[in-house]
Structure formats: structure tokens, C-alpha cells
Amino acid sequence: MGGTEHLTVTRDGATLVLTLNRPEAKNALSLPMLVGLYDGWTEADEDDGVRSIVLTGAGGAFCSGMDLKALAGRGMDGEPYRERLAADPDLHWKAMLRHHRPRKPVIAAVEGACVAGGTEILQGTDIRVAGQSATFGLFEVRRGLFPIGGSTVRLPRQIPRTHALEMLLTGRPYTAEEAACIGLIGHVVPDGDALGTALEIAERINACGPLAVEAVKASVYETAGMTEEDGLKAELERGWPIFGTADAKEGSRAFAEKRPPVFRRA
CATH class of the missing domain: 1.10.287 (Helix Hairpins)
Structure with missing residues (x-):
């Protein structure tokens, strides 16, 4: 199993668990995290012993989006990984599930912040579980940015267009209950139970052909x-x-x- 300093890879039976592991930054996306995600999806695709994937975050958060300091040109952690990005300029989009779809089911286990790039990655997952205090949203327009991780295409295909446009155009946060009501997530569970519930769903999938x-x-x-x-x-x-x-x-x-x-x- 691979992994990087910002992405932990573990196994739970036939389930590969990918954990975004940068809790001090609410798991904001970094180059080591993106490389680790890409390698995790690749490992799951290539290992027939893996029947499902769970994506979660460490430290009570899922993902707060891209590291804005890096986006502003003030550097991003992970110089050793830049050669990987240079060799495959599409790597970050594959990592964020914009340009790659794993052949195994992907279950998101969300606690805390799942906003901006976090909500964009979420749209590339298949089944979604969230703790009741989780928050969602696409904040890009509030910062004069564009949610280029796929949301203007995917979100209106996954939830009713009126809700998709409100989320995209207002940049406001959504509670877990609101996200479930509009169909962005499928399960709301007590805080701290998202990963356990996701693993239970994965186990039921793993028992199937x-x-x-x-x-x-x-x-x-x-x-x-x-x-x-x-x-x-x-x-x-x-x-x-x-x-x-x-x-x-x-x-x-x-x-x-x-x-x-x-x-x-x-």
C-alpha cells in the first residue's frame, strides 16, 4: 500500500480506505495529498482483492478545498512530488475524480468541512455518508473563482438544477440535513459515525459478486x-x-x- 504524508492508505478487509490526512489545514488539498489520492485510485483499480473504496478525512474534517496560498502563488508543500505532476499534467484532475472514475464503488465518509474542492471531489464518489455537523458548499464565486473541478457539469446532473444553481451561484454553506434533502448525500448519521457507517455499506457491497x-x-x-x-x-x-x-x-x-x-x- 502506498500513501504520502498527507494521504493515508489502509485496508479493512476488501475495502481500501483513503484518508485525507492534513488535519491542521482541515485537509486542504496539497500536492502530496493529490499524488496520494491518484496512487490510491490506481491501487484500487489494479488490485482485484479490493472490492470497494472509502474516502474520508482525518481530524474531524473531510476537505476544505484547495490550498489558497498555493493558488495565490505562495508555494505548495511537496516539492518531491512535482516531477510526478510534470510527468502527468492531468494527475491532479484524476486525483480529484474529475478525469478518472474508479471501477470499484467509492463511498465518502464525511465529517466536518466538505467545501469547495471537497464538495467537488464528493461529486466523483458513488455513495455518501455524513455526520450531522458536516458542512457542504461551493464557495468559489465568493472569491471571484470558478469551481473548475467539474461542479457546473456534474452538480445539475446529480441534484435538481434549481438547487445546483443556488449552491453554485450563492456560495453559501449547506448543513448535512440540507445536503441530504436536495440529494447531494444519502445518509446523515451522528457525528463520528460516518466512517463506521461507510464501512458497513462497503462490507455489504464486498459480499456481492x-x-x-x-x-x-x-x-x-x-x-x-x-x-x-x-x-x-x-x-x-x-x-x-x-x-x-x-x-x-x-x-x-x-x-x-x-x-x-x-x-x-x-
Whole structure:
């Protein structure tokens, strides 16, 4: 497992846990954090033993966005990582899930601040859990900036347009209850319980057939911009082969034999 000084990588069974670890700055994005995120997504994609990913933050915060001092040209931590960024100028967008979608399900476990770039990364995750004191929002316009991490495209596709535009154009903070009400997050839990709840959801996913899970996720995203007719065709192309897998046969057999299935990605 990889990781950097600002990104911790651990395993919880078949779940890879990526923890934004810069609590003194409310986990503001740094170059070491972005490189660590990119490497974490890559590890999850390449390791068949990983069936789900949980993204969370250390110190009672999720992510407060980009380090504005760096954006103003006053430097960013992590000089040793600059060669990585030079070799792949798209690395930071992949790290923030703007230009990359992991094939495994990604569950966000949010406590505290999840604003600006934090809310932008959140939109690249699949399932979202937040503590009741968590806050969300896209503050860029208040600073004369643009939320270029994908929010003007993704947010109106994930929540009703009127709510997306209000969030984008006012730059105001949203409570966890408000975020759940408009559909930005799926679960509000007591403070401190977000990670545990996310891991419980991950464990339920991990118990399912991994080929089926990955195919379902891929189908949802690849058909999102299609007409219903084209989407249904694409769904058949993606889903029908799953029925011929050994895992599908094992799932049916285990159900008949009243035992947990043993899936082998085959």
C-alpha cells in the first residue's frame, strides 16, 4: 500500500480506505495529498482483492478545498512530488475524480468541512455518508473563482438544477440535513459515525459478486447521457455477459444451498 504524508492508505478487509490526512489545514488539498489520492485510485483499480473504496478525512474534517496560498502563488508543500505532476499534467484532475472514475464503488465518509474542492471531489464518489455537523458548499464565486473541478457539469446532473444553481451561484454553506434533502448525500448519521457507517455499506457491497458490482456501476455511468433506447441497449451489452460467469452460477447455487456465496471474479 502506498500513501504520502498527507494521504493515508489502509485496508479493512476488501475495502481500501483513503484518508485525507492534513488535519491542521482541515485537509486542504496539497500536492502530496493529490499524488496520494491518484496512487490510491490506481491501487484500487489494479488490485482485484479490493472490492470497494472509502474516502474520508482525518481530524474531524473531510476537505476544505484547495490550498489558497498555493493558488495565490505562495508555494505548495511537496516539492518531491512535482516531477510526478510534470510527468502527468492531468494527475491532479484524476486525483480529484474529475478525469478518472474508479471501477470499484467509492463511498465518502464525511465529517466536518466538505467545501469547495471537497464538495467537488464528493461529486466523483458513488455513495455518501455524513455526520450531522458536516458542512457542504461551493464557495468559489465568493472569491471571484470558478469551481473548475467539474461542479457546473456534474452538480445539475446529480441534484435538481434549481438547487445546483443556488449552491453554485450563492456560495453559501449547506448543513448535512440540507445536503441530504436536495440529494447531494444519502445518509446523515451522528457525528463520528460516518466512517463506521461507510464501512458497513462497503462490507455489504464486498459480499456481492465483484464482477456484477463493477458492471452495474459502469452501466449506470456510461448510460447516463444516453437516450433510454440507447441506454437499454448498452445495458444489455454490459449486463448480459455477467449471467455466464462462474460467479453468477455460484450465487445461484449458494442461494439454493442456503449458504454465503464464494465469489472468485470468474
